[in-house]
Amino acid sequence: MKALVYRGPNKRAMENMPRPEIQLPTDAIVKITKTTICGTDLHIMKGDVPTVNEGRILGHEGVGVIEEVGSSISNFIVGDHVLISCISSCGVCANCKKGMYSHCESGGWILGNLIDGTQAEFVRIPFADNSLYHIPVEANEEGLVMLSDILPTGFECGVLNGQVKPGDSVAIIGAGPIGLATLLTAQFYSPAEIIMVDNDDNRLVVAKTFGATQVINNSLGNAAEKIMALTNNRGVDVAIEAVGIPASFDICQTIVTAGGHIANVGVHGKPVQLNLDKLWSQNITLTTRLVDTISTPMLLKTVLSGRLQPAQLITHHFTLDQVMEAYDTFADAMTEHTLKVIITNSDFTVQV
């Protein structure tokens, strides 16, 4: 089958790979219909994710159709349309029982990392009963691809952890796909104000159409001052870090009001300085989180009821044959104005 394979730092190839097979009774094989590329895939390509070995098929997002199930699978049968979660979770270890699927003792983020992923015609999904979700045949599958990772990530790590409440003022630092997913789902809780910060004016324009009440271009590095001015020096109730660098974390700790929340969403490569000398008395709560995808059933409901429209995050379309080009477009987001790309396994309709 066709697949996008990691061949070491800055090397990737569209290759012909063997079709995955059931290995354990809890596995399922899914034929991919739609997949996408994540910022994390770009990190992998740079060689920044040491757990990913050469020869790995990338991708941890997608929707598809069940092709085969292991002997203990009870939730799914062949032909079911499914959403693939970026987190594989056994559901029965101590962490899974607490709802912390991200730290599943035998799962977690393994797809396109420790095992082969979704940027291929087929993928093997471990713990399929707990890691796949039914989707209606008639659903907008492209939009649902956003539920594999970025929407639960923005929602769980940013909105839930940040405890966004009606009437709150919220600032989101970073208007990339994850920041925008946070913006969309923050509105579930009706904050009075959502301030988006980015260096890219195009993304800020998009943010406005997605519901931001204020946008700030931080090219000059003065976003914190601007936010303090906007809030009469009070600061915001919730500051959400959706970039993953010290500078954006620093904005968050500068603008959070007494009693407020800093919710970290970004993937950080370096430590940051935490100003405990100022913050020790400020009654703040700072959270970190790898997405658990426990909110996926709820997000599915909001999408199917029309309250959340994730397809608006999609800017470009490719076929699986064009996956190399899709990577280029996604990597060159600033020029191409890329948010999320959809990669369609176009052979699919023929084969069914």
Add this chain to the structure above:
Amino acid sequence: MKALVYRGPNKRAMENMPRPEIQLPTDAIVKITKTTICGTDLHIMKGDVPTVNEGRILGHEGVGVIEEVGSSISNFIVGDHVLISCISSCGVCANCKKGMYSHCESGGWILGNLIDGTQAEFVRIPFADNSLYHIPVEANEEGLVMLSDILPTGFECGVLNGQVKPGDSVAIIGAGPIGLATLLTAQFYSPAEIIMVDNDDNRLVVAKTFGATQVINNSLGNAAEKIMALTNNRGVDVAIEAVGIPASFDICQTIVTAGGHIANVGVHGKPVQLNLDKLWSQNITLTTRLVDTISTPMLLKTVLSGRLQPAQLITHHFTLDQVMEAYDTFADAMTEHTLKVIITNSDFTVQV
């Protein structure tokens, strides 16, 4: 009246000062029966608290008897025995309405800081209706002095913010009065394990008698390794910082398990390094807090019912005339094995 007065860095004196008077309808004048010294008072004496001016009467803890009330006071009458909260709170500003008394817009920690405090024969208490608590005449007043500050501080900033739960493993870094207050109140929630860390063996012996399940002397700086060993490399559910220095914060961030809590109690004078490169994916929650004293009514109930016995924190007794000596003993805690000192206004019984 007699009072302990701050005369600039490293200078204090027992002086004769004018008796305080009612200034606002919401004030009360309290005759002090028992007071104490806080670690913060030592910081003030070093000149580390710039808000405290020369000539200030120190002290923010104590119990006493109502001497006079302002015209709008409805909760108290002359002669009532009262506990003084270290936090003065109007009860009606936006922060007070959220229960965040520490950030009361016209109060907060002002006693012995912005206004004269309790290490004196009399003290003026602003917002007395909301900042004093009734205590029974027959109560152990010495124990109740511990409810002015250290017990709510340990409980709110450490135990409540750390979300200690039955069955949890908890580590408390620092076995001074605040750390021990945290230890006592952590047991309200029946954790399975409480590990105390300090450099002073005497304090660790006390910690054992107060309910610690394990104690670790960190003189060699290897507490984190020892805790990881004790927990089979899992770490603890709740790590409580009760010192206020980068090294003890660093222990906390090293030992906290995925999904766990770091609750900062200590007063920090410097920023710390936060290892977001490791922690971004660890689903941790880090909190800071200046005590709000909203738990004081509950703590009073547990003391009056005998579940909490705060008098065990008291190691030395002095009269108000001996307050200078009391400071020396408190400052020299390691040699004197001091935890909390009680200072009794011994003229009191004569005057009533």
Add this chain to the structure above:
Amino acid sequence: MKALVYRGPNKRAMENMPRPEIQLPTDAIVKITKTTICGTDLHIMKGDVPTVNEGRILGHEGVGVIEEVGSSISNFIVGDHVLISCISSCGVCANCKKGMYSHCESGGWILGNLIDGTQAEFVRIPFADNSLYHIPVEANEEGLVMLSDILPTGFECGVLNGQVKPGDSVAIIGAGPIGLATLLTAQFYSPAEIIMVDNDDNRLVVAKTFGATQVINNSLGNAAEKIMALTNNRGVDVAIEAVGIPASFDICQTIVTAGGHIANVGVHGKPVQLNLDKLWSQNITLTTRLVDTISTPMLLKTVLSGRLQPAQLITHHFTLDQVMEAYDTFADAMTEHTLKVIITNSDFTVQV
């Protein structure tokens, strides 16, 4: 001054009454600009509220301007525009400190009940610092009158207590002003489905325009069956009782799904049958509540930011001189299609 006075069951009169005066340092006198009539006022008129004596000025809702303040008032000065809360709360008793203002030991619902109310030119507000809220001079005052009672009531007793969450299915039994206020504020949390039940088609039409996803006319008493059919026999996550009779409570206990919530908002005159033989194993949570108005600051923010538009609940306008007619129109809601009426103190502009 002019006032609407209760003269015993079914007797009311527009009378000339003495202007209220400051009685305690914590009082304020407010000149009413806008007030309204509540369903509870109709109950009083029927003689169903024994705490209301003859001669009482009715009304517990309104906005106005501070005319005079007691000596301990710190939050307000003469001329401030204010929202009057239907609950008067001292802010410092044990219940107020828990945020349960409805059970304030010296306040609670006393306006237009135990003391004279707001359907007059002036009103005395006890505990004014804690019972009034600043409103901007330029605000839509008519809409803000809805924040005195019905919006916090629907929100706190229905939405907060019912723990409405994104993606939930919610049923609200009763589409009167309180039910509609519940409908408006339930949307703060983005439920997937809100089913409104009433016997009055006009109110159901309104409910649709206010955001109901389904409406059910229960004239035939089969709402429960219809809701079970609509939900594929699963029932709803949250069932909100907004009428106050056994029949509507019974719908709630029939339609609530396992793990769901029944939130009672209605004022009940009789006991109900609770089917514990069916419900004991259903993991349900049933709540009751007299509004505490602790959400008023948050609701104000959502109104001022435009997220909540309470003026849409207003169907009729009267002057204070027409208050007798306003009562008739409000009482005859089914014929007149009345939701909320606004009563304007029209002399106001002249006097200022």
Add this chain to the structure above:
Amino acid sequence: MKALVYRGPNKRAMENMPRPEIQLPTDAIVKITKTTICGTDLHIMKGDVPTVNEGRILGHEGVGVIEEVGSSISNFIVGDHVLISCISSCGVCANCKKGMYSHCESGGWILGNLIDGTQAEFVRIPFADNSLYHIPVEANEEGLVMLSDILPTGFECGVLNGQVKPGDSVAIIGAGPIGLATLLTAQFYSPAEIIMVDNDDNRLVVAKTFGATQVINNSLGNAAEKIMALTNNRGVDVAIEAVGIPASFDICQTIVTAGGHIANVGVHGKPVQLNLDKLWSQNITLTTRLVDTISTPMLLKTVLSGRLQPAQLITHHFTLDQVMEAYDTFADAMTEHTLKVIITNSDFTVQV
């Protein structure tokens, strides 16, 4: 194998039954070492539980050793010592994902009800990965049998749902095994006062030794009055119903204070009257729950750390051969002073 078999109302027999076999990949076969009898088993014997058919092996509690595992079992291997949960849960259906195992779509309370149970030499456990718990070989297995049902039931339905907090006053109506399990686990949260109510003086004596601060014999039906007197007419913060009859529910609704909780634990056969005419304004929360056993891992930790000593609930010991006699002793609890009985599969040591 030997087993206790239900043969219709009031008929039970010790019979020779076929050994259970693996039916699904998610099954395990457990050799019982210790089991017990539940009040629910007595209900079944009276014919009150229509889901139980003639020929059913009873019992839903016990500890044992893994004899055989299905092909998808990953948590357990043959020879592991295990605790059996009374609730079988797939872990992956919508309710299980919410932690509501009691309403597992293919499990729930099925052991000794819809499928054969634990009062036998062997039992088949469905969804074994999620329904069994590892126990150390050296543990006190008799005490751990109390974790199959009554301790999580008392804790989840009574203590957690009742939201018992430090300093609270709690009343538990019913001092049978479940009421006493509630009493033991309520102390995890350090309430100031726990009042136990029963008609049996012996049980009240036991309750005192288990930590009750007050006990009330309700033979005269005046428990509610006595509790109101004990609490200065304030009532209790948490009222826990642990009997399952209207009279004890009525005590709860009479004694609960404003803002308090009624937590239903008892199994009810009839509806009750809920006094909404009094309670609508009292801000109370009433909960029902079939135990989910999600607290089992935490309870295990508290037992293994010695904080909870469940063996004190055991009053009588029998071998599996004496199971008929064990039923008689358990049924005649008042005369025999029975709390929980332990039934040991005595052939076990021989066979291993």
